[in-house]
Each structure stands twice: as C-alpha cells, then as structure tokens.
Amino acid sequence: MRAYLEHLPVSDTASWSLRDRRLDDAIPFQWHHHPEYELTLTLNSRGQRFVGDHVGTYGHADLVLIGPNLPHTWASRAKLLADAPHVALVFWFRGAWIAGMTDGTVELRPVRDLLERAQAGLAFAPETGLALMADFQDMFGLPPLQRLHGLLSILMRLAGDATARPLSRAVPQVVQGGRSRLDRVLAHLHRHYAEPLRMAELAGIAALSVSGLHRMFVRHTQTSITRYVAGLRIGEACSRLSTTMQPIGLIAEAVGYPSLANFNRQFRALRGMTPRAYRRMFAPRDVVGDGLKTP
Structure with a gap:
C-alpha cells in the first residue's frame, strides 16, 4: 500500500474545507498526504497516530495540526463509548491562502509562527482538545464568514498554547516529481x-x-x-x-x-x-x- 495523494473537497462558498467524519467500526490505517494543512480533533477513539516518522498513541480529544505533504494516518484500536462512533472533526486549508492573510497582518503573526512549527506536525494536550471541542462542533452549523472567523480564532488560541509538541523528525520538502x-x-x-x-x-x-x-x-x-x-x-x-x-x-x-x-x-x-x-x-x-x- 502506498501513501496516496488525497484530493480534498472544494467549496464555491468557502476558502477552506471541513468534515465531520463518523465511523462506527474503526478508523482505518490509510497512509496519505495532501498539500493542505490539516487540523484534526479526534473524539471517542483511542489507538495509534502515525505522522511522518512519528508513531504514538492517541485518545479522546486528540488534537493535531499537520503541515503540507506530511504523510499521516490514524488507526483506532477501540472506542470509549461503544454505542457512539469514532469522530474526527477535520479542517483543511491551503498554505498560500493562509499565508496571504498572516504575512500582511501583524495581528496574525502568531498564526504564521504556528504554521511554521507545524511543518513536522504538532500535537496538543488533551485538555486543549477538550477546551476547543465545542468550538469545533459549532463550526459545522455556521455560515461561511463566521466559519472563517472561527477558524482564525481557533488558530490564534493554538498559537499561544504552550502544550504543543512536535511529532515528526522528518519534514517533507517540496517535491518536483518522484x-x-x-x-x-x-x-x-x-x-x-x-x-x-x-x-x-x-x-x-x-x-x-x-x-x-x-x-x-x-x-x-x-x-x-x-x-x-x-x-x-x-x-x-x-x-x-x-x-x-x-x-x-x-x-x-x-x-x-x-x-x-x-x-x-x-x-x-x-x-x-x-x-x-x-x-x-x-x-x-x-x-x-x-x-x-x-x-
């Protein structure tokens, strides 16, 4: 099995994408990468997380920010509540798009620094995931403009979070073919x-x-x-x-x-x-x- 290039959903009304993924049986091992940043909050699930050369365990309220083209996957071992699904609340956004805002906006410089650190993947403490869980869930019921505001608000909060720790020692470089x-x-x-x-x-x-x-x-x-x-x-x-x-x-x-x-x-x-x-x-x-x- 090779790491496949995932093609993410595109919206005519928003500059970024999100997905509420619910799986009754398991989160399968699907080794993949994509050119977008990915912010994922995983709920009601425990198992292993693979990001670049990182292998570690994850549990409820696992919150991870992954940089562009960094191969990754989750593979569940069990649910915490047997009658509820594994849940992954996922946000994707392009580096060029977010850079267009952060590079020219002094107030968003912390977000720019956060994204630079996320090239190798960043994992946050479960307490951070729990604190942001309602914000993530609310995003799916908001109109596009309020979603954008909500995304920037979440990224700003993560930029000031001292619990963030890098995951992979290997950082993917821009690949021209091959x-x-x-x-x-x-x-x-x-x-x-x-x-x-x-x-x-x-x-x-x-x-x-x-x-x-x-x-x-x-x-x-x-x-x-x-x-x-x-x-x-x-x-x-x-x-x-x-x-x-x-x-x-x-x-x-x-x-x-x-x-x-x-x-x-x-x-x-x-x-x-x-x-x-x-x-x-x-x-x-x-x-x-x-x-x-x-x-």
Whole structure:
C-alpha cells in the first residue's frame, strides 16, 4: 500500500474545507498526504497516530495540526463509548491562502509562527482538545464568514498554547516529481518497520539504485532510512510501554530488535532514558469522561 495523494473537497462558498467524519467500526490505517494543512480533533477513539516518522498513541480529544505533504494516518484500536462512533472533526486549508492573510497582518503573526512549527506536525494536550471541542462542533452549523472567523480564532488560541509538541523528525520538502517513489518507500517502511531492513528491496520498490534511494530519501525527509526506521520502531515501543504491561524483551522483539541490549541503546539514544524509566512515567489512568458524550 502506498501513501496516496488525497484530493480534498472544494467549496464555491468557502476558502477552506471541513468534515465531520463518523465511523462506527474503526478508523482505518490509510497512509496519505495532501498539500493542505490539516487540523484534526479526534473524539471517542483511542489507538495509534502515525505522522511522518512519528508513531504514538492517541485518545479522546486528540488534537493535531499537520503541515503540507506530511504523510499521516490514524488507526483506532477501540472506542470509549461503544454505542457512539469514532469522530474526527477535520479542517483543511491551503498554505498560500493562509499565508496571504498572516504575512500582511501583524495581528496574525502568531498564526504564521504556528504554521511554521507545524511543518513536522504538532500535537496538543488533551485538555486543549477538550477546551476547543465545542468550538469545533459549532463550526459545522455556521455560515461561511463566521466559519472563517472561527477558524482564525481557533488558530490564534493554538498559537499561544504552550502544550504543543512536535511529532515528526522528518519534514517533507517540496517535491518536483518522484513523489510516488518516496510514497511507496514510506508506505512499505510503515507497514514493515519491525522486519529486517533490506536496502535492495527498498531500492526495488523505488525503482532506483541503493545509492539513488539514499539520496532521494535524505533529500526529501532530511534523515536517513536507518534513522527513520529507528524512529518508527521506538515510537511503537513507546506506545506499548505506556499502554500495556508487556515484558520489555517482548516489546523489543515485536518492534524489530531481537537483541534487548541493542533495543536499550537505541531507545536511550532517541528518548534519553531507558525503556523501564519511560514506562514508569505512565501511571494507570481512566481516560473516559472529561467532556465525552454521545455525539
């Protein structure tokens, strides 16, 4: 499966798009990208979030701002309220359009700075998602002009939010052709990162030589394939360490490290602590509630 270029809905009455997405069964893994910014608030759902080389868990009121052409997807594991759907409230807007307003408006400079930071994806605290939940929901009943005002108001609030944290270490560059080659490689890595890394196989997927593959990958992601895969593996390990009581050795093997010693070294290099210390940071807690209601 390759990361596909998503074509977003276009309106004759608005400069940007929004969607109230409701899924009864699951949020499926659909690895994709698009040239627009995306602001997504996910409700009544928990699972894994993939953004660039980031892999992490998400829960109710997950709020993320994603930059242009940054591959991403969510993949749910469960609903919090079984009789209600998974909900994703999604806003999309073009960089050139928003830049036309922020570059020439002193009052909107914080939004411009926010969008620059969002190139690699930004995740906000669940408390921020909960605080903005009503604003997101109300947007779908507003006329176009009031929606525009509402979007700018939300972006201004996010611009001043100190909880925002970057997600991906790899930031996509402007691609002139060859996007499908990179997408094929990225999709394969996200599906098979726990397996042994075979450069010849990846080169074949990209229809390039091994050296050509390396040059393309570094040029467009600003990191090497080896480091990118390590980020995916350690990201999945963090997800398991924080949400399960699986033995650390089992987690290491499941994410692609047969050697526990090697896993510990890689984990410390990327997270600055041991897997055991990372697990101790997460106390069991019930994430149901805090504003969750049947939509």
